[in-house]
Amino acid sequence: MHSRGMASDIQERIKKLIVDRRLPSGAPLPTETDLMELFGVSRNSVREALKALQAMGIVEIRHGFGTYVGPMSMAPMIEGLTFRTVAGHYRGEDSLLQLLELREAVETGLIARLAGRVPAADLAELDALVSRMEEEAAGGAVRADTDRAFHAALYRGLDNLLLSEVLEAFWDAFHRVRTDLVEAPQPDPETTCRQHREILEAVRSGDATRAEEAVRDHFGNIRTRLRSARYAR
Amino acid sequence: MHSRGMASDIQERIKKLIVDRRLPSGAPLPTETDLMELFGVSRNSVREALKALQAMGIVEIRHGFGTYVGPMSMAPMIEGLTFRTVAGHYRGEDSLLQLLELREAVETGLIARLAGRVPAADLAELDALVSRMEEEAAGGAVRADTDRAFHAALYRGLDNLLLSEVLEAFWDAFHRVRTDLVEAPQPDPETTCRQHREILEAVRSGDATRAEEAVRDHFGNIRTRLRSARYAR
DNA sequence: AGAGTCAGCTGCTCTAACCAACTGAGCTAG
DNA sequence: CTAGCTCAGTTGGTTAGAGCAGCTGACTCT
Missing domain, CATH: 1.10.10.10 (Winged helix-like DNA-binding domain superfamily/Winged helix DNA-binding domain)
Structure with a gap:
């Protein structure tokens, strides 16, 4: 009982x-x-x-x-993933890289499904976001919010709120751990912009293979920076 | 403070x-x-x-x-997803369908990444699992465990423990809600077997498009049954 | 030497009292 | 008459102390 x-x-x-x-x-x-x-x-x-x-x-x-x-959001999942990753990290595991690879695997998988099927309204918003990214890049560095908004707007086209929330949860967990733990070299803002622009254009053109390649490049860039990072503490 | x-x-x-x-x-x-x-x-x-x-x-x-x-497993996430889905369901949302679509989106996205890259050991295990499935089908119905094991073994080849756990969490949440809430028509065991066999063979052959199609068929089958379901309580 | 017992840890539940945050009705000043 | 303030009442937050319940390991009796 x-x-x-x-x-x-x-x-x-x-x-x-x-x-x-x-x-x-x-x-x-x-x-x-x-x-x-x-x-x-x-x-x-x-x-x-x-x-x-x-x-x-x-x-x-x-x-x-x-x-x-309660709101029944994914917030607890973010908490759990974050702590799990942080704890694993301090025990010498590559948990942050693993989390990045999770995002990469899922997002590269989804992008093909999305090529050529993004609503016009979302494309317009993505255009605006990349533009903002370029402005920020000129000013030194791209704000994290902008990157988050780009990824969120991108997968909104899949028209599955649950999926969107899960992806955002992964992004949040990754970002929180990254800023907490890692002294990664500042990403080259121009490269970041170019890669986001390429993802957008590939999706707009409807070329699934090109889109997948673009996303893989983007994550490859982050991964390389992460691997060469000096860890805090 | x-x-x-x-x-x-x-x-x-x-x-x-x-x-x-x-x-x-x-x-x-x-x-x-x-x-x-x-x-x-x-x-x-x-x-x-x-x-x-x-x-x-x-x-x-x-x-x-x-x-x-604690074990820092995905168990809490399963709990949360399950409750969220159940509560949404009783409020008249298609939350279970949404959860299934989440699985479908992620798994169809990942399968292409996997085609032709599954280790021989995993292929052998998948063969054994489909065989067991066929035995069980002859006896009436396929055990849920077997289906779970198939999906788990399939994505093990991606070599990301975190990803595997997340996928299994989605499977568990879906299955728990489904058995709790839904009086779905019993799946045709033979169709289920044939679809799993097709997924396996497609992945073995390395044909990404065929594999994606096979997974989509499989989920389409589940979705159709779910849509025609009479809900419990 | 083996099996049973018990003392001691551990977490679990309850009671009772008071503290702290917020709401909303009513009072006061303008 | 209204805008703002005050205060009583409701709700959650925290503390304290007592006793209950499950587990372990050493001790005892056979």
């Missing part, structure tokens, strides 16, 4: 409550006191269950206000 | 402790009492932090024995 303990039991019950009542993201949950009475357990146990659910993004707690159904 | 609260603060400190001491998976952590004294907080706060870390798979708690560094 309570084979995994009381707190774990309560987690399941709260999840069930959300499902049974068809509660959408942002809907209010019962107060801690209500949950105590509802499940017949102490406040402490309720709180431990809520903390665990909060860590999974299933629940959102606002001090002095109440508890709500 | 403690902008996100004490418990959140302690989570970070415990994570830092794991990183700083280079603790590998399975290494023992200080006891709750030790952590109380170490951080100067109450038992309760320590426990809430540990529960959250446990939910993320960073920590593993064994009653009466101690607390240990």
Whole structure:
């Protein structure tokens, strides 16, 4: 019955409550006191269950206000991937490279599926993003946000929100670990711009092979810089 | 300082402790009492932090024995994806279909990268798995385990453990939701076998286009069955 | 020497009290 | 009459102490 303990039991019950009542993201949950009475357990146990659910993004707690159904985003996955990568890194594994290779494998795989099928609106946005990238490059370095936005806009054409979120999660985790740990040589802004421009044009032309090559080049560039990095700490 | 609260603060400190001491998976952590004294907080706060870390798979708690560094597997991601999908489903979203499309997009993207590059040992294992599948099909239905093993063995050739774990996580989440929620018509075992055989042969022959087509067919089959499903509850 | 027992660790749950953040109704000043 | 302030009430956050429950290993009895 309570084979995994009381707190774990309560987690399941709260999840069930959300499902049974068809509660959408942002809907209010019962107060801690209500949950105590509802499940017949102490406040402490309720709180431990809520903390665990909060860590999974299933629940959102606002001090002095109440508890709500969480956004169910990929944020916890980012946290987990980030920590896993950082911990692995400090134990001497090439975990950051592995994470980059994950992104490379998935994105090069998806780009062919996308060639020639990007909506005009997204193409326009990608044009604007590459332009902004070139402006920033002239000023010294490309902002990380811009790169993120490019990749996000690119795969938006696949028309799968879940997939987009997963890709963004991978990007976020990689970027967070990279900025935390690595003293990589500053990427050559011009090369970065040229490669993004090439990806865009390849996708626009509908040439799947060329697009795949372009993405592979882009990641190859990042990988080379990463390999030659001096690690912080 | 403690902008996100004490418990959140302690989570970070415990994570830092794991990183700083280079603790590998399975290494023992200080006891709750030790952590109380170490951080100067109450038992309760320590426990809430540990529960959250446990939910993320960073920590593993064994009653009466101690607390240990967790396996850092993708298990929490599976949990999160599963719940997200189930909750979305009950709110009338096509979340399960979306999850299947995520798998389809990623796997069809990766298969081209794999064609003609699967190690002989893996090909032999895949042969054995399809054979087992055919035996099971003769007995009525293909076991889910066998399908899982096939997909796992297939992408093992990409030689990226992280990628393999992510793909298996997607498989697990999909399968869990499917068996929980859906009364889908039993897949025709023979069709399933033939499609897996075709994927294997396409990959063996090194024909990337054919392999991609084979995977797309396979997922198309699953998708069709899913669309015609009667949902449980 | 082997099997059973128990002391001691460990984490688990409960109770009770007080602290801190936020909301909203009501009061006050303009 | 309205804009702004204040304060009471609600909700989550934290602490403290007590006892329960599961596991291990050494000790004891056969």
